[in-house]
Amino acid sequence: MPPPSLAPPSVRPARDALLRWFARHARDFPWRHDRTPYRVLVAEAMLQQTRAETVVPYFERWMRALPDLHALARAGPDTVLRLWEGLGYYRRAHALRRAAQEVVHERGGRFPDQEAELRTLPGVGPYTAAAVAAFAFGRAAIAIDGNVRRVGARLLADPAPRDADLRAHLAPLLPARAPGRTTEALIELGATVCRPTSPRCDLCPLASVCSGRMYGRPEAFPAAGRRSPPRTRRRYAALHLNGDRLWLIRRPEGGLLAGLWGPPQQEEPPPGRFLPEVAHRYSHFALRLTPVVATPGAPPPPPPDGGDGAWCDPATVAELPLSTVDRKVVALARDAGLLTVLPSRP
DNA sequence: AAGCCGGGGTG
C-alpha cells in the first residue's frame, strides 16, 4: 500500500511548505548565483562525494582561473589538477576537462540542455545530468543524490528505495515554475535538517507527511549498507635528491591519484635514512608510508609505464599537483633539512 | 551488484 504522505490532498501544502522553507533557509553558496551551465557543471562535479562547505574555496579559485568553458578546454592537465588538488577523486578533474573539450570541439560550444545528452559527457552520471538540466536549464528533473535519497527513504519509510520509486513519489513536489528549486530544497533539507544522524524533525517542513517519522524512527532509513573491512598497506616513498632537486614521477592514468606527481613508492624498504612514518586513511584502505632518503647518487627508479619523471626544484614541487600524503612527505623532507623552500598550496 | 576512487568533517 503506498504511503499516504503525498496523496493529492496533502501534496500542495507539502510542496508549498518545502519551497517556503527553502526560500527562508537556503545557504548562500557561490554556485547558486549566476547559474550558467558551465558554473553548474563545475560545481556539481566538485560536489560529488564532497561537502558543500569544502567546495566553496575550490569553486571560487577555479572560477577565477578558468572563468568559462573555453578557458577550461584550453587548460592543461597539470593546471586542472593543481586547482583540484586536495579535493580527491581526481578522475573528476580529468573528466571535467574532457567534457569541456567535447562541448567546445565536437558540439560547437553548444552545451547539452537535456538529461540524456548531458549523460553522455564524461563524468556526468544520472545525478549530475539531472542536476544540470534542472539547475541550469529549468528542466523538470529530480536529481537524486545522497541527501534526496535519505529524505525520500524517510518519507517513504523504505530502507532501500529504488531511484524510480523516489522520482515517482517526489514528482508531485515539482512546481510548475522553477522546478529545479525542488531538488535544491530537498538537498538542502537533507544536508541541514534531515541529517544522517539526529534529524531535526521539529524543524522539517515535511514532517507531517513523513512515514519514517510516523513510525518513530526516521534515522532507521535508509538502512546502512555493508562495508568491507579496511586493509592496511605499508609502503615506502623513495626520496632521491640531487642538490636541492627532488625526483618525482607522475602517477599513471586510471589508478589511484591519477595524473598526480609524487615521490615513487614501493613495497620493499629501500636502503637509506628513514624518516617518520606518515599515516593516511583512504576510503577503502589505510596507508602507512615511510619516507626513505635514498643513498646519494643512487639511480632513481624509472617512471611507470613510460610516464613522466623529473628532477624538480623546490619551486616546481610547489607548483605541481601532489596528493595530500605526498605534501606531508615533502614537508617531512623539508623539516629534515633536505629541501629549502616550503611547498605551499595556491 | 560490487569494487575502486580522496579527503575531511563529525559524533
Place this chain on the structure above:
DNA sequence: CACCCAGGCTT
C-alpha cells in the same frame, strides 16, 4: 574508531 558527503566508472 565510525559514518558519510550535491557520484561515476568499471568489471
